[in-house]
Amino acid sequence: MNKNYFRYAVLAAGLLALIPTRLGTPGGFDLAGFAALPVLHEGRIKPLDTVARTSLLMIQGKQDLTDQGRATSASQWLLDLVAHPEVSDVQRIFRIDDPDVLGLLGKPGQERRYYSFMELEPSLKEIAAQGERAGKTPQNQRGRFEGAVLNLQDRLNLYQGLKNTLRLDGSRDWAAELDGYRSFLPVAQAAILAHTKSKGVGGKTMEQLNQFFQAYSFLSEASAFRALPPLEPGSKAGWNDIGASLLDELKGSPAHPLITPYAAMVTSYRQGDAAGFNHAVADAASWIGGRQSAAVSAAAREVWFNRAEPFYRGMILYLMVFMLVAVSWAWRPELMRRCALDLLWLALIVHTAGLVFRIIIQGRPPVTNLYSSAVFVGWVAAVLGLVLERMHRNGYGALVASVTGFSTLIIAHHLTNTGDTMEMMRAVLDSNFWLGTHVVTITIGYGSMFLASALAHVYILRRWLKGEGDPAVEKSLVSMTYGVICFALFFSFVGTILGGIWADQSWGRFWGWDPKENGALLIVLWNAVVLHARWGGYVRERGLMVMAVFGGIVTSLSWFGVNMLGVGLHSYGFMEGAFEWLFGFIAVELGVMGLGLLAVPMRQTAR
Amino acid sequence: MTSLQTTIVLLSLMMVLVVACTLAQTKLGTFGAVGAYMRSPFVYWRPEGASYKIPIFPGGGLVGLLLLINLAAAQFLRLEVSWRKAGLWVVHLGLIMLFAGEFVTGFFQRESQMILPVGGTRGWMQDLHETELALIDGTDKDFDAVFAISEKRLARGGAIADARLPFVLKIGSYESIPAPVGADADSDDIRVMVSLEKDGRTFGPWTLDSNTGQVATFTDAGRGYAIELRPKRHYLPFALTLKKFIHETYPGTDIPKGFASRVRVFDAAGNTDREVLISMNNPLRYDGLSFYQASFAKEDTVSILQIVANPGRLIPYLACALVAAGLLLHFAMRFRPSGASR
Numbered sequence: 001m002n003k004n005y006f007r008y009a010v011l012a013a014g015l016l017a018l019i020p021t022r023l024g025t026p027g028g029f030d031l032a033g034f035a036a037l038p039v040l041h042e043g044r045i046k047p048l049d050t051v052a053r054t055s056l057l058m059i060q061g062k063q064d065l066t067d068q069g070r071a072t073s074a075s076q077w078l079l080d081l082v083a084h085p086e087v088s089d090v091q092r093i094f095r096i097d098d099p100d101v102l103g104l105l106g107k108p109g110q111e112r113r114y115y116s117f118m119e120l121e122p123s124l125k126e127i128a129a130q131g132e133r134a135g136k137t138p139q140n141q142r143g144r145f146e147g148a149v150l151n152l153q154d155r156l157n158l159y160q161g162l163k164n165t166l167r168l169d170g171s172r173d174w175a176a177e178l179d180g181y182r183s184f185l186p187v188a189q190a191a192i193l194a195h196t197k198s199k200g201v202g203g204k205t206m207e208q209l210n211q212f213f214q215a216y217s218f219l220s221e222a223s224a225f226r227a228l229p230p231l232e233p234g235s236k237a238g239w240n241d242i243g244a245s246l247l248d249e250l251k252g253s254p255a256h257p258l259i260t261p262y263a264a265m266v267t268s269y270r271q272g273d274a275a276g277f278n279h280a281v282a283d284a285a286s287w288i289g290g291r292q293s294a295a296v297s298a299a300a301r302e303v304w305f306n307r308a309e310p311f312y313r314g315m316i317l318y319l320m321v322f323m324l325v326a327v328s329w330a331w332r333p334e335l336m337r338r339c340a341l342d343l344l345w346l347a348l349i350v351h352t353a354g355l356v357f358r359i360i361i362q363g364r365p366p367v368t369n370l371y372s373s374a375v376f377v378g379w380v381a382a383v384l385g386l387v388l389e390r391m392h393r394n395g396y397g398a399l400v401a402s403v404t405g406f407s408t409l410i411i412a413h414h415l416t417n418t419g420d421t422m423e424m425m426r427a428v429l430d431s432n433f434w435l436g437t438h439v440v441t442i443t444i445g446y447g448s449m450f451l452a453s454a455l456a457h458v459y460i461l462r463r464w465l466k467g468e469g470d471p472a473v474e475k476s477l478v479s480m481t482y483g484v485i486c487f488a489l490f491f492s493f494v495g496t497i498l499g500g501i502w503a504d505q506s507w508g509r510f511w512g513w514d515p516k517e518n519g520a521l522l523i524v525l526w527n528a529v530v531l532h533a534r535w536g537g538y539v540r541e542r543g544l545m546v547m548a549v550f551g552g553i554v555t556s557l558s559w560f561g562v563n564m565l566g567v568g569l570h571s572y573g574f575m576e577g578a579f580e581w582l583f584g585f586i587a588v589e590l591g592v593m594g595l596g597l598l599a600v601p602m603r604q605t606a607r
Numbered sequence: 608m609t610s611l612q613t614t615i616v617l618l619s620l621m622m623v624l625v626v627a628c629t630l631a632q633t634k635l636g637t638f639g640a641v642g643a644y645m646r647s648p649f650v651y652w653r654p655e656g657a658s659y660k661i662p663i664f665p666g667g668g669l670v671g672l673l674l675l676i677n678l679a680a681a682q683f684l685r686l687e688v689s690w691r692k693a694g695l696w697v698v699h700l701g702l703i704m705l706f707a708g709e710f711v712t713g714f715f716q717r718e719s720q721m722i723l724p725v726g727g728t729r730g731w732m733q734d735l736h737e738t739e740l741a742l743i744d745g746t747d748k749d750f751d752a753v754f755a756i757s758e759k760r761l762a763r764g765g766a767i768a769d770a771r772l773p774f775v776l777k778i779g780s781y782e783s784i785p786a787p788v789g790a791d792a793d794s795d796d797i798r799v800m801v802s803l804e805k806d807g808r809t810f811g812p813w814t815l816d817s818n819t820g821q822v823a824t825f826t827d828a829g830r831g832y833a834i835e836l837r838p839k840r841h842y843l844p845f846a847l848t849l850k851k852f853i854h855e856t857y858p859g860t861d862i863p864k865g866f867a868s869r870v871r872v873f874d875a876a877g878n879t880d881r882e883v884l885i886s887m888n889n890p891l892r893y894d895g896l897s898f899y900q901a902s903f904a905k906e907d908t909v910s911i912l913q914i915v916a917n918p919g920r921l922i923p924y925l926a927c928a929l930v931a932a933g934l935l936l937h938f939a940m941r942f943r944p945s946g947a948s949r
Contacts, residue, residue, distance in 0.1 A: 043857025043864075226859050239858060424857045430865065431888050483942060490934045497927035506888040507899045508718070508915030510923050511709065513641045518629045522622055529618045536611035562629065 003335055010339040014346045017316045020307040028274035033281040035075035038299035040239035041225035043424040047299035049306050051225055052078035054420040059155045060093040082166040083266035089117045098148035127153055161224035167266045168219050175267040181212055185249060219243030228256045233291045257287055302361055310354030311375055315409040317347035321402035325395050337395045344386055344398050351379050362422045365436035367443050371415040378408030380447025392476045400454040434502040442495030442520055446555050448488035453552025455481040456545040460596040478541045481548050489527035496520040519558025526554045546596040553589050610681040617674045624667050646713055675706045694937025701929030708926055711919030719841055721912040723849040730846035732914045733838035738797045738817045741837055746830040761799055774803035779812055797836055845874035852910045866900050868910040
């Protein structure tokens with residue numbers, strides 16, 4: 001087979017992994033159109049598709065719903081929940097792991113981890129009572145049960161909020177009820193006027209008015225997002241929820257033109273009227289498009305980004321690169337290496353595109369929270385790995401790029417279940433300049449530390465498996481690791497210092513010994529130790545490699561460990577369950593260091 | 608031991624200290640842990656119930672000083688003067704400055720707070736860590752006569768008789784309870800029992816507590832007095848008035864978007880009288896002090912400003928620029944394509 005044809009075939013296989021998923025029109029309903037409608041949620045204008053994905057992720061821990069063998073997209077689930085919750089209530093989506101919480105629900109020792117709302121409903125009061133108790137305990141003194149019960153309560157609140165956002169949960173025909181309210185409005189306004197003039201008003205009218213008032217106040221309070229854009233074209237402030245807007249009508253404000261299409265949407269969906277639903281979606285989309293074209297195109301971009309899932313697909317591509325490099329050790333090394341390099345380029349393009357998309361959508365530098373730091377760490381490592389591959393051309397650059405790229409994207413994937421990964425920045429962090437300099441530089445430091453550690457793994461494992469191998473390869477690995485450590489020292493140092501300058505600018509302490517600052521300092525100190533030990537000749541190649549692996553441990557502690565302490569200004573991450581993983585990582589890495597120190601090839605030990 | 612070996616040992620010791628200090632923060636709070644591990648020459652161990660303490664490990668102060676000496680020695684005695692080492696020279700000079708800067712900060716930096724209600728004016732700031740006992744004679748309509756006794760003096764106990772004090776102050780007991788874990792304030796809880804004596808008459812005794820901040824009042828010879836424990840006050844040659852406090856959140860959420868205080872800065876001589884906006888990441892720098900928007904209280908009607916005086920605040924900026932430039936120079940020469948070795 002022609003070499004080039006083979007390369008093209010591999011590249012084509014990589015491209016196949018990039019085809020985005022489609023929402024389509026299940027049952028003739030224009031689900032894609034519904035999912036693209038922009039709303040205001042957690043302070044950010046985003047499409048319903050993102051609301052659906054992040055909500056489902058928070059409740060269930062996964063973005064796709066597979067309930068008893070039937071697959072459903074997140075948007076479909078949200079549409080069911082807002083319009084036809086009877087369907088959602090029996091889907092088993094609430095993931096509960098804590099044995100004590102299961103005991104509280106009267107379901108101890110069950111095999112199942114997922115429960116439907118219907119199954120939880122009898123225990124809602126008990127959960128709320130326990131949640132209130134747990135809420136009184138200061139956050140750093142909460143135990144496992146308290147954390148779990150509060151978490152379950154949050155998810156139940158989110159679920160019930162979503163039910164009561166586009167329609168009042170429990171209403172049979174929402175559109176008809178709204179018509180009833182609007183024909184009652186003139187009577188109600190006259191009654192209010194008469195009441196303020198303290199003339200006697202029929203008790204029945206006041207009672208009816210009170211009912212509407214209670215219901216719509218509840219709707220406004222429970223509402224999980226704001227669906228109604230401001231009336232002034234182009235305005236960014238003033239998004240409203242349906243309940244509040246309905247109450248405003250009592251005071252004589254004109255009805256918001258989007259209430260009717262949203263009511264038509266949920267009502268026709270309930271009634272199985274696809275044509276009516278599609279018509280209402282088109283109405284809503286064209287009205288918003290006329291007033292808020294920026295919001296509509298941003299929402300469309302974000303839906304596209306959600307469907308493209310660049311980081312998930314990047315992960316697959318990195319895995320393919322890894323496999324090609326592995327094959328290259330046994331079969332047609334040069335061709336396989338070239339194929340791996342082709343796919344590494346592709347993976348990096350996808351990864352970069354994802355980062356750029358996030359920057360555009362959020363209007364922020366690439367790293368804003370723990371999730372995006374993981375994505376960026378992987379990107380840095382992959383870029384550096386590619387540079388090394390171009391310089392050394394022996395497959396090891398591509399190998400470490402794919403391994404670090406893949407593992408950091410996996411880590412990022414598991415950091416998403418706290419909700420929207422593009423949340424708004426708290427006031428302290430609201431500075432694009434410092435986010436763009438300090439945070440980015442520090443994260444480049446992390447990425448290069450992990451890359452150096454990955455290179456050291458290759459060196460140590462190679463020696464263990466093959467004994468004193470090819471000196472050219474070993475020399476190349478040593479020089480790569482050394483270079484990356486120098487690179488890491490520079491960026492860690494500059495990043496740490498920029499952090500100090502930010503701190504001096506915002507609260508007057510250049511250095512506050514905050515745990516995260518200390519973590520960054522540890523990386524700098526360790527790199528300084530490594531380089532001085534190397535320059536003094538106290539460690540040779542093997543020692544340098546063992547020290548590089550330890551550098552990976554220090555970096556992981558700096559990156560995640562300090563978030564688990566729960567003190568200081570940087571403790572932003574929600575880190576339950578991550579502790580075991582970090583502990584396991586450190587144990588394995590210490591093992592690798594031991595292997596490096598022993599330096600006895602496997603074949604010899606076997607003898 | 609060579610200088611390089613010393614460096615490695617000291618850097619490793621520093622790493623151990625940084626880890627210990629970080630872990631200790633969950634128990635001692637940041638201020639306590641930094642004091643115990645970083646700013647102190649030794650890390651001490653106090654046996655259960657003992658009044659003495661034993662140094663068990665070099666502290667950050669000592670390790671830092673040794674690093675500084677070693678660095679200076681290596682720099683001026685060992686490191687050859689050549690273009691090849693120019694980068695390292697610059698790096699080491701920068702590091703020497705950085706260490707010196709941290710020592711300057713450790714000795715000279717003062718942090719205080721100003722708690723400003725909307726419409727209120729303050730010509731003083733209060734210490735974050737120190738408490739004082741204040742005896743206030745509020746009889747005169749236009750001014751208060753304040754007698755302040757420092758925490759250190761209170762700790763020594765006994766009686767204070769001074770011609771300027773209208774009474775003899777007797778300190779019955781003094782107790783200092785370390786700040787609880789995770790508390791916002793770093794100041795310890797001080798409890799004292801004091802009584803006042805004059806011409807054979809005794810007022811009190813009162814038990815005062817810096818945490819509850821209760822005020823005891825009494826009258827003597829037609830004059831009204833108040834006595835209380837309060838954060839130590841430092842008086843300023845100018846004053847700040849809070850015109851407005853702004854607290855923004857993202858719509859539909861509780862996520863804070865920004866805090867800002869609009870204040871009027873003025874002095875008695877009339878040399879300064881202007882309005883400024885102090886917000887997150889935008890401090891006011893005035894008269895050698897920096898005013899930062901730190902916090903707020905009482906449903907956005909009180910703004911809390913953090914005030915820092917640090918004469919060495921610019922040293923790290925210069926030091927870091929030097930180190931970064933030096934590293935860049937050194938690595939650029941080291942990794943030159945021509946392969947010149949280090």
